[in-house]
Amino acid sequence: MRPAATNRLGFVMSIVTTTLATLVGLEFLYIMYLETFATASESTSRVFSIPVGELEGKTVSTLFKNQGVYNGLIGLAILWGTFLSGSPREVVGMLLVLVVLVAIYGGMTSSRSIIWKQGGLAMVALVTLALL
DSSP states (O other): OOOSSSSHHHHHHHHHHHHHHHHHHHHHHHHHHHIIITSSSHHHHHHOOOHHHHHHHHHHHHHHHHHHHHHHHHHHHHHHHHHHOOOOHHHHHHHHHHHHHHHHHHHTTTTTHHHHHHHHHHHHHHHHHHHO
């Protein structure tokens, strides 16, 4: 994110927000890696609390790989918005809101811990973005 404010606090917040948004983008690329390329690994099993045997099944594997592509695109979009967009606040803000909403939905339908695991960093990034 390009510094919006000329004062020192605004500049520091811009650096913090850029760092947090970058971490959210990288988190989603890591999720993509687990779901798409390391589908039946011990790491994927541990992160998603699904036995490796289930992850090896054709249906689950296909669903994970498809979901991984979506997560990778979200990660790339956040990184693009952070570093290349002409309107980083709007682009990254919208994407972070979507990440939080998806995390809340996941928390309601799967496991409450998803809200914090997937949405926690995005929530903090949104707060710092709002303070800019």
